[in-house]
Amino acid sequence: MPKKISICAPALRAAATCLLAWSALTLTPAHAAKKTAPSSPAAPEIAERQADLGELRGRIEGLRKDLNTSEENKADAADRLRESERQISRLQRELHELTDQRGRLQKRLENLEQQSKDLAVTLNQQQSQLEKLLYKQYLRGTPDSLQLLLNGDDPNQVARDLHYFSAIALTRAELMGEINATLDKKRALAADAKERAAELKEVEAQQQVRVAELNKQREERKRLHAQISDKVAAQRKEIGNLQQNEKRLTSLIDRLSKILAAQAAKAAEAARAAEAAKIAEAARQKTKPRTEPESKAPPRREETAEAPRQKPAEAENNYEPVASNGNFARQKGSLRLPVRGTVSGRFGSPRDGGGTWRGLFIRAAGGSEVKAVASGRVVFADWMRGFGNILIVDHGDAYLSIYGNNESLLKQVGQSIKGGETIATAGNSGGNPESGLYFELRHQGQPIDPMKWASLK
Structure with missing residues (x-):
């Protein structure tokens, strides 16, 4: 064997x-x-959000066409x-x-x-x-x-x-x-x-x-x-040319604000209806009804700083935005500027060609990454006279951040973004003589000093 x-x-x-x-x-x-499996049918809430997003894009597209028509005049x-x-x-x-x-x-x-x-x-x-x-x-x-x-x-x-x-x-x-x-x-x-x-x-x-x-x-x-x-x-x-550009941007902001306010009102109404339905259901089940949440006081209107006539010294920004969540107003003083570079134009200081700066100009090499200062949603992304490729982000509660003179815009209208996410690259589009980024913050349509919200330290 x-x-x-x-x-x-x-x-x-x-x-x-x-x-x-x-x-x-x-x-x-x-x-x-692997290819992702076919997604399951969208829930009614998702379908409703997609419809709202489609409506927002449609209205902003109409606004963009109106803007282009007026610029061609x-x-x-x-x-x-x-x-x-x-x-x-x-x-x-x-x-x-x-x-x-x-x-x-x-x-x-x-x-x-x-x-x-x-x-x-x-x-x-x-x-x-x-x-x-x-x-x-x-x-x-x-x-x-x-x-x-x-x-x-x-x-x-x-x-x-x-x-x-x-x-x-x-x-x-x-x-x-x-x-x-x-x-x-x-x-x-x-x-x-x-x-x-x-x-x-x-x-x-x-x-x-x-x-x-x-x-x-x-x-x-x-x-x-x-x-x-x-x-x-x-x-x-030319005297008045910069003022015309600023007026054009302000007009765009005002019209965008109305669109966003209408959407916010619609969302608030839907939320109230949903809350009322929950309370009614709770009452039918003989449970303690939920009290309506106290409405928040409207955000205080930020006052614009008076424009000093002397030209301030340039400052260097060596920091970038990081991921951030929560209420935008609570981040005042802790934000970072959207691109590394030299802050050469400051809010309220006089501009060559007349007028004063309503935001900041940060000199930066072409192609430098531009990052969102906080989480939000893109509500405008297109070329605009005087500002070149410009992108506007809605942060909620009537706060907007504006990024102009970009070489490229990496996000499109309707996209949600996170604080610190790259949304554009710096450049000199729109006929700007220097490469960099024009940056504004606005509240309820009014420009506010970014340096009161961001720190260079």
């Missing part, structure tokens, strides 16, 4: 290994993210740069989105590859267990139960042997099931990897196309700017 075993056991181990060798066909490293040299700067902003946003998508795909690829390695280890362990089990079964043989009884062996020993052989058979079946399940997972991972790899390749190809288009648009803007730079500079020095 020992001689027979020494001859056949290696062959048996090889047979057990060969039985499962076909699993290696599916063992390519995993490469990408008077020619301005910087307007020749408008389409080029818009295209640069669009391409930069698409590149930013593609970069995020590429990052997610690569992260998913790494995750799938790790899963594939883990499954390979599991499969090897399962194969080893099956090999040992088959070897033990071979050593013991598979005797017939009747033969055991006829041999005159102890019935109790016979029962124990039969139970042992039954347990081995059951364990073998379970192991085979586990191995098949592991192999199925490996095949699914391999197929997913192949699909994600194709997606990643497509995203990278799109990135290359966008980069080429972006470089082309930048060259076009550079050429146009060289042609009209003298005229742009002359128009910026």
Whole structure:
């Protein structure tokens, strides 16, 4: 018997290994993210919010068209740069989105590859267990139960042997099931990897196309700017030109504020109706009714600072906004300015060309990341005369933050953002002579001093 075993056991181990060798066909490293499962039907509340968002976008789009129409009534040299700067902003946003998508795909690829390695280890362990089990079964043989009884062996020993052989058979079946399940997972991972790899390749190809288009648009803007730079500079020095730009922005803010106030009133009415329904339901169930929450006092109107006539010294901002939640008014004094750079124009100080600064101008290199000072929702993102690519964020309670002269806008109307999230890149769009960011804070439509809300320390 020992001689027979020494001859056949290696062959048996090889047979057990060969039985499962076909699993290696599916063992390519995993490469990408699985497609998200189809989302379940939207709840009524979600559908209502989406409808409100669609309404907001529609009204702001109408406002944007009105603004463009009014700007076309008077020619301005910087307007020749408008389409080029818009295209640069669009391409930069698409590149930013593609970069995020590429990052997610690569992260998913790494995750799938790790899963594939883990499954390979599991499969090897399962194969080893099956090999040992088959070897033990071979050593013991598979005797017939009747033969055991006829041999005159102890019935109790016979029962124990039969139970042992039954347990081995059951364990073998379970192991085979586990191995098949592991192999199925490996095949699914391999197929997913192949699909994600194709997606990643497509995203990278799109990135290359966008980069080429972006470089082309930048060259076009550079050429146009060289042609009209003298005229742009002359128009910026015209008395009243800056005031007209500020008036245009104020008009936009006023109209946006009305739209946002109407939406807030609608939301408040819906909240009151929902609360009343809850109270009525509680009354029907004979429980203690909830009292209506006390209405908050309307936020105090911030007074604008009187404009000092002397030009203040420049200051350096070396900090960036961080993630923030909660009521915007409570963050007064703790905000950070949206971009690192030199604060060269301050609220209330005189501007070249007439008027006073109603916000801050922060000099920064083109392409510097502009971050939201606090959480909110984008309510305007487009090109505007005098401010170039401008983005406006609603923080609630009639507070708005305004980011102008950007090279690109990375967010669109309706998108929710978090404090510290990158929303744009600094530039000199709109005919601005310096690269940087124009930044304003407004409350109830009135400009307020950002330096009373933010710190450089």
